[in-house]
Amino acid sequence: MTGPGPQAPTGAPNPADDQKKESTRVTVLITGTRLYGEGDPVDVLIDGEVIAEIAPAGTLGRDEPGREVIEAAGTVLLPGLVDIHTHLREPGREDTETIDSGSAAAARGGYTAVFAMANTDPVADNAVVTDHVWHRGQEVGLVDVHPVGAVTKGLKGAELAEMGVMASSAGRVKVFSDDGHCVDDPLIMKRAMEYAKGLGVLIAQHAEEPRLTVGAVAHDGPNAARLGLAGWPRVAEESIVVRDALLARDIGTRVHICHASTAGTVELLRWAKSQGIDVTAEVTPHHLMLDDSRLETYDGVFRVNPPLREASDAVALRQALAEGIVDCVATDHAPHADQEKSCEFALARPGMLGLETAVSVIAETMVSSGLLDWRGVAKVMSERPAEIVGLADQGRPLEVGEPANLAVIDPDATWTVAGPELASVSDNTPFEGLELPGRVRATLLRGRPTSVDGEVRHR
Numbered sequence: 001m002t003g004p005g006p007q008a009p010t011g012a013p014n015p016a017d018d019q020k021k022e023s024t025r026v027t028v029l030i031t032g033t034r035l036y037g038e039g040d041p042v043d044v045l046i047d048g049e050v051i052a053e054i055a056p057a058g059t060l061g062r063d064e065p066g067r068e069v070i071e072a073a074g075t076v077l078l079p080g081l082v083d084i085h086t087h088l089r090e091p092g093r094e095d096t097e098t099i100d101s102g103s104a105a106a107a108r109g110g111y112t113a114v115f116a117m118a119n120t121d122p123v124a125d126n127a128v129v130t131d132h133v134w135h136r137g138q139e140v141g142l143v144d145v146h147p148v149g150a151v152t153k154g155l156k157g158a159e160l161a162e163m164g165v166m167a168s169s170a171g172r173v174k175v176f177s178d179d180g181h182c183v184d185d186p187l188i189m190k191r192a193m194e195y196a197k198g199l200g201v202l203i204a205q206h207a208e209e210p211r212l213t214v215g216a217v218a219h220d221g222p223n224a225a226r227l228g229l230a231g232w233p234r235v236a237e238e239s240i241v242v243r244d245a246l247l248a249r250d251i252g253t254r255v256h257i258c259h260a261s262t263a264g265t266v267e268l269l270r271w272a273k274s275q276g277i278d279v280t281a282e283v284t285p286h287h288l289m290l291d292d293s294r295l296e297t298y299d300g301v302f303r304v305n306p307p308l309r310e311a312s313d314a315v316a317l318r319q320a321l322a323e324g325i326v327d328c329v330a331t332d333h334a335p336h337a338d339q340e341k342s343c344e345f346a347l348a349r350p351g352m353l354g355l356e357t358a359v360s361v362i363a364e365t366m367v368s369s370g371l372l373d374w375r376g377v378a379k380v381m382s383e384r385p386a387e388i389v390g391l392a393d394q395g396r397p398l399e400v401g402e403p404a405n406l407a408v409i410d411p412d413a414t415w416t417v418a419g420p421e422l423a424s425v426s427d428n429t430p431f432e433g434l435e436l437p438g439r440v441r442a443t444l445l446r447g448r449p450t451s452v453d454g455e456v457r458h459r
């Protein structure tokens, strides 16, 4: 302590101090919500970082001093969502997104943990960058931002990055990916998977055989042919999916497939899982909801890698997610500047925003269609992703004593998506102007509300 100040108390503790501390303790009460959208409405009390009490609606005190009440009648309570695939663009492209703005988007979207891909500038292929991402995320404090490390130096696919150093440094890198690029050299991929096995980390593959996608900008089908766009065939994805599943089998390790986009990938995953191969996969909201008929207008906002496929692929992906053949949803949130999107389709940068619209797109494609109930949504957007990447404090059951990482969702509310109103720096949502069901009312990270009714609460 510096300078003169009040005398430090001596002797026995003053009970008045204790009482004061007690009375100003901040607690949060979520009233009238339904756990996983099931059963009778309950009140959920959060004290400190954990769920302290769950009781029938209307029975827990609302007027305690220091208590914030979140009126949540009609809502569904889920464990905080976990996005294992997002692009936050920091360092390097802070004009399109930052860890701060991306965290705000995540909080508004119901997320309590996200994994930030390594294709930043500089590339996150070393612990200086991955630790920066981790520390900056903690400083912002809206969502746990876990850095993804690159598999190869500079994402060049030639030389392995120092995975071990990244795995053991402050950011504790749990997932490695060259996303944006495929680790296409089978020998490099084999070595990476062997190292990953030893380190107990996950390799997430952007499955794209680059020799089959030279110049490709759209799904290789009748639409691309008619529109005169260079086609990206399904085999470019599927050939890598099967190769990596076989590598996982032979090495006796696991591999994760990013953004599965074809019906064929679903069948290969089904086969691999039936063989006991430890392969997991994610699907994006946009591949579940949209198809390549959107390309009609040549609007660059619909350019994405892998490309939007045919309606039959989207149907197969929805079914696969419901069945568990595709394990989870991941956004592949990919912000881009206006000038990178408002140009000739073939020149537009691939990628779409996803964090703030994900729950709504899943509500529309999976819940409204009857393919999943909200417990199923908890599984594919929180529990499974947390399990796949090995996060012990996320995707936990909604029970007393568990960490209060929570998402409060109004399943009946609808809203109209408008790019400029999203928290992201960029506006490139493919859902612009669309009315979607399911609004995130509140998100809590370790007991602290990070977003309430769209208002982001920085610490």
Ligand code: DOR
Pocket: 087, 119, 179, 180, 181, 206, 303, 304, 305, 306, 334, 335, 350, 351, 352
């Ligand atoms: O559409 C995409 N955008 N796919 C990727 O793999 C990379 C991402 C990006 O970084 O913009």
Ligand code: ZN
Pocket: 179, 180, 181, 206, 258, 259, 305, 306
């Ligand atoms: Zn990718």
Ligand code: ZN
Pocket: 085, 087, 117, 179, 180, 332, 334
């Ligand atoms: Zn990506």
